[in-house]
Amino acid sequence: MQIDSFLSDLAQRGISVDLDQSELVIQAADGALTEPVIQQLRDRKPEILARLAARQDAQNPTGKRASGQTRFAASFSQSRLWFLDQLDPGNPMYNIAAGFELRGALDHAALEGAFVALVKRHEILRTRFANDGGDLVQVVDPAPSSVLDFTEVSSAEQRSQCLESDALTRFDLANGPLIKLRLITLAGEVPVLSVCMHHIISDGWSVGVMMKEFGALYLEQTGAGIGLLPAMDLQFADYATWQKARFEAGLLGEQADYWQKTLDGVPPLLDLGTDLPRQRILGKRAGATHPLLIEPELVARLTHLGQANSATPFMVISAAFSVLMSRFSGQTDFCFGTAIAGRNHPATEALIGFFVNTLVLRARLDPEMTLRDLVCRSRDTALGAFSHQDMPFEHLVELLGDGQATNHAPLVQVMLSLQNTPQTALNLPGLGISPIAPKVTTAKFDLSLNLEDKDGGFSGSIEYAIDLFHPDTIARMAAQFIDILSQMADAPDTPVSALLQADDCDTVTAFSTGKTVPIPALTLERITEHARRDPAAPALVYGDETLSYGVLDVLSSRFSHYLRGLGVCAGSR
Numbered sequence: 001m002q003i004d005s006f007l008s009d010l011a012q013r014g015i016s017v018d019l020d021q022s023e024l025v026i027q028a029a030d031g032a033l034t035e036p037v038i039q040q041l042r043d044r045k046p047e048i049l050a051r052l053a054a055r056q057d058a059q060n061p062t063g064k065r066a067s068g069q070t071r072f073a074a075s076f077s078q079s080r081l082w083f084l085d086q087l088d089p090g091n092p093m094y095n096i097a098a099g100f101e102l103r104g105a106l107d108h109a110a111l112e113g114a115f116v117a118l119v120k121r122h123e124i125l126r127t128r129f130a131n132d133g134g135d136l137v138q139v140v141d142p143a144p145s146s147v148l149d150f151t152e153v154s155s156a157e158q159r160s161q162c163l164e165s166d167a168l169t170r171f172d173l174a175n176g177p178l179i180k181l182r183l184i185t186l187a188g189e190v191p192v193l194s195v196c197m198h199h200i201i202s203d204g205w206s207v208g209v210m211m212k213e214f215g216a217l218y219l220e221q222t223g224a225g226i227g228l229l230p231a232m233d234l235q236f237a238d239y240a241t242w243q244k245a246r247f248e249a250g251l252l253g254e255q256a257d258y259w260q261k262t263l264d265g266v267p268p269l270l271d272l273g274t275d276l277p278r279q280r281i282l283g284k285r286a287g288a289t290h291p292l293l294i295e296p297e298l299v300a301r302l303t304h305l306g307q308a309n310s311a312t313p314f315m316v317i318s319a320a321f322s323v324l325m326s327r328f329s330g331q332t333d334f335c336f337g338t339a340i341a342g343r344n345h346p347a348t349e350a351l352i353g354f355f356v357n358t359l360v361l362r363a364r365l366d367p368e369m370t371l372r373d374l375v376c377r378s379r380d381t382a383l384g385a386f387s388h389q390d391m392p393f394e395h396l397v398e399l400l401g402d403g404q405a406t407n408h409a410p411l412v413q414v415m416l417s418l419q420n421t422p423q424t425a426l427n428l429p430g431l432g433i434s435p436i437a438p439k440v441t442t443a444k445f446d447l448s449l450n451l452e453d454k455d456g457g458f459s460g461s462i463e464y465a466i467d468l469f470h471p472d473t474i475a476r477m478a479a480q481f482i483d484i485l486s487q488m489a490d491a492p493d494t495p496v497s498a499l500l501q502a503d504d505c506d507t508v509t510a511f512s513t514g515k516t517v518p519i520p521a522l523t524l525e526r527i528t529e530h531a532r533r534d535p536a537a538p539a540l541v542y543g544d545e546t547l548s549y550g551v552l553d554v555l556s557s558r559f560s561h562y563l564r565g566l567g568v569c570a571g572s573r
Contacts, residue, residue, distance in 0.1 A: 003044070003047050003048065003051045003250075004051070004250035004253050006040070006044065007048070007051070007250075008253065008254070010037070013028075013029075013032050013037075014028060014029030015027070015029070015032050015033065015037070016028070017041075017048060017052070018052070019049065019052035019053060022049070022053075024041075024045065024048060024049065024052075026041070051249070064238075065237075065238065065241075070140045070141075071130075071137045071138070071140075072137060072138045072140070072237035072238075072240060072241055073135070073137060073138070073240055073241055073244050074129065074136040074137060074138050075236075075239070075240035075243055075244075075354065076243065076247075076392035076393075076394040076395050077200075077354050077356075077357070077392060077393070077394055078129070078136065078138070078200050078240070078354055079136050080394035080397075081198075081199060081200045081354070082129055082136050082173060085173050085200075088284060089170075089172075090171060090172065091170075092167070092168040092169060092170060092171075092284070092442060093284050093285060093442045093443075093444055094198060094199040094200070095168070095169060095171070095198060095442075096196070096197050096198070096199055096203070096207065097163075097166060097167035097194075097195070097196040097438055098194075098195045098196075098435060098436075098438060099163050099193065099194055099195070099435070099438065100192065100193040100195070100211070100433050100435055100436065101190045101191075101192055101193075101432075101433070101434050101436060102183075102191045102192070102193055102431060102432075102433055103190050103431070103432040103433075103434070104428075104430050104431040105430045105431065106191055106431060107218075107221070107222055108150070109221070110218055111148065111183065111218065111221075112147075113217075113221040114214050114217035114218040114220075114221050115148050115181055115214065115217075116143070116144070116145065116146065116147055116148075117220075117221070118210065118213055118214055119143060119144065119147050119179070120143035121213070121217075121229070121232060122210075122232070122235070122351070122352045123140045123236065123237060124138075124202070124235065124236040124237070124352050124353045125178075125179050125197075125201065125352060126140060126141045126142070126143060126144065126176070126177065127139065127140050127141070127176070127178070127201055127237070128173065128174060128175060128176035128177075128178065129200070130174060138237050138240065140237065144177075147177075147179070147181055148182070148183060149180075149181065149182040149183070150182070150185070151182055151183070151184050151185070152184075152185050152186075153184060153185070153186050155186070156186065156189070158186075159184050159186055159189075160439075162184050162194060163184070163192070163194050163436075163438075163439070164439060166180055166182060166194045166196045167196055167438065167441065168441065168442075169196050173198065178197060178198040179195075179196070179197045179198075179201065179202075180194070180196045180197075181193070181195055182194040192436065193433075195210075199354060200354055201236075201352075201353065201354060202352060202353065202354060203342075203353070203354055203356040204339075204356065205341050205343065205355065205356065206352040206353060206354075206355075209351070209352050210352055211426055211433065212426065213229060215426050215428050215433070216228035216229050217229070218431070219428060219429070224429055233347075234351065235351070236351055236352065236353030236355075239348055239351065239353065239355070243392070246390075247395070252390060252391055252395075255388045255390055255391040256391060256395075256399055258388045259360075259388065259391055259396055259399065259400075260399065260400070262362060262384065262385075263335070263360065263362060263400060263411075266333065266335055266362055267331065267334055267335075268402055268405065268410075269405075269408055269413065270329055270331065270334040270336060270412075270414050271331065272325070272328045272329050272414070272446065272447065272468075273328050273329065273330075273551055274446075274468040274469060275468065275469050275470045275473055276467060276468055276469075276470075278408065278468065279467060280406065280407055282406060282407055282408060282409065284442065285442060285443045285444075285465045285466075285467060286441065286442060286443070286465070286467065287440050287441060287442045287443025287444075287463055287464065287465055287466060288443075288463075288464060288466050288471070289462065289463045289464070290461060290464070290474040290475055290478055291460075291461050291478075292449070292451070292459075292460055292461055292478045292481070292482075293457060293458070293459050294451070294457055294458040294459075294482065294485060295457050296455065296456035296457040298457075298482075298485060298486060298489060299313070299457050301489035301490075302317070302485060302488070302489050303316075304489075305372075305375065305489055305492055306375070309372060309375050309376055309379065310379065311375050311376070311378065312382075313418065313458075314338075314418045315375065315378045315379045315382050316375055316378070316488070317416070317418055317451070317458075317485075318338075318361065318363075318381075318382060318416060319371070319374045319375045319377070319378035319488070320481065320484045320485050320488055321336070321416050321481070322336075322363035322374070322378065323365070323374070323484050323499055324477065324480060324481050324484055325414060326363070326365050327480065327499075327550060328477065328550060330548070332364065332365040332367075333364050333365075335360050335361065335363070335411060336361055336363065336412055336414040336415065336416055337358045337359060337360055337361065337411070337414070337415045337416070338358070338359050338361060338415065338417060339357070339358060339359070339415065339417055340356065340357050340358075340359050340389055341355060341356060342356050342357035342389070343355050344389070344390065357392060358393040358415075359385050359386065359389055360393070360396065360411055361381055361382065361385055361416075362381060363378075364377070365496055366496065367495065367496050367497035368495060368496070369495070369496055370492065370493050370494060370495055371487070371488045371491070371492045371493070371494055371495075371496060371499075372492040372493055373496075374496055375488070393411075397411055409445060412445070413445055413446040414445060414446055414447045415445050415448040415449070415450075416448075417449070417450045417451065418451045418452070418458070419450075419451070419452040419453065440461075440463055443464060443465040443466070445463075445465070446464070446465055446468055446469075447462060447463070447464045447465070447469070447474075448462070448463040449461075449462050449463075450462075450463060462474050462477065462478055484499060487499060527539065527549060527553060528553055530549045537549050539551075539552045
């Protein structure tokens, strides 16, 4: 029996084994320390001591490293992105792009100096990657003397083109650099700072860290502040080394057991009713967004529902989202994901790097449960997942063996995000910095619902892959999501099945009993409208088979596009 399994087995028997100054400390329930167990402890004492010592060393990240060391192990997340990049080198799907308006008296030299200092301060911003005997390593390069490009344009259209071009930068992970900084100026207009980084060195939280520290360094460059930032005792490379040490020390064993049990038997794909067939190989995906707004009044009612059931707004939103996904897929057991910061240790909060982790949430809908029950189940699912969030998503995919499909992302193809801390403007003496909403041109997942708390409501968008969905489908989805939220807030004790029942089934009922029913005028428009209001309601019944309005609408749309592709038009025979 492996040492980790042995220690786990002891714990299940009520025997705890700890380390205190190189000595074993054993506590056990009455009768648990039998002679065979005592003998095993004696025989395996050196093994136990070594394992417990390794676990102690891996409890906290440290900046201990060899002098002059420039090569470090890559994190699990970085290894996954490197693998994906090898399949399609330079794919910009995993770029993080942002734009910022710089209002006021901008000092160009101070701007350049601040970013040079920032790149020098954070090793990850001058890191590239190499294959070292089959192991991926981070290679830290010397700090450059210049990092900022300056571009002057003659029109607002050219400025937008520059931002879009930067967002689609094809980074070379092996040679770097993996960050692109550019100041775009237009006569008579506010200068715009374009920032683009590959996800392998950054995440959304990191952009906030980056701009906050830029502000302090800019003040130092202008002479308005000195020593505003503390020394860096830890770098992302140290975190990656610590992450690997924790894994090798067996500290994630219990989390691995939890996830294997929780996700046992889950379908590998949330198969939404797409308008277009999936490509055989998942590559660069063009994306678009549809705006979505949950009004403050509805958010207040949803918050009240959550508070009455010890659930956060995210848990309530998650419950409604699972109903929406079930409507469009016909599945009652599936997974979707949510992004978490992945910065559980305080020492990582001020670092730039790829910390964000994908947390898998399994949705299981029982039509007989009430909406309130569903909120409670969503609460329990989220609590369990968040308490086991240290398991890297990439290792979870490997653990479950779910990374073989080439036409869809592993484990989760749909994401849900609710941000409670929206990005705000940064104001410096004489200079205001405000973010520009980025234009979405790629999609990392089939579909992502991204919301943020804004003025008491939730504002955001549905990001989707345009090679799978038409805009009108996403618009219907957004409208139905608001309807589901309203029903959940108004009548939480309604059975979930009530959201899947049609309001008017006269025609369907007559059809199922074999009666002749006159077809009303504008049937297509009526079907489309009913599909928008209640897509899961039965539209056609034949024997034991039922076809919902939503599926009927999707199939008719697909057939229509197919006919158009053949050149069929009105009046064709």
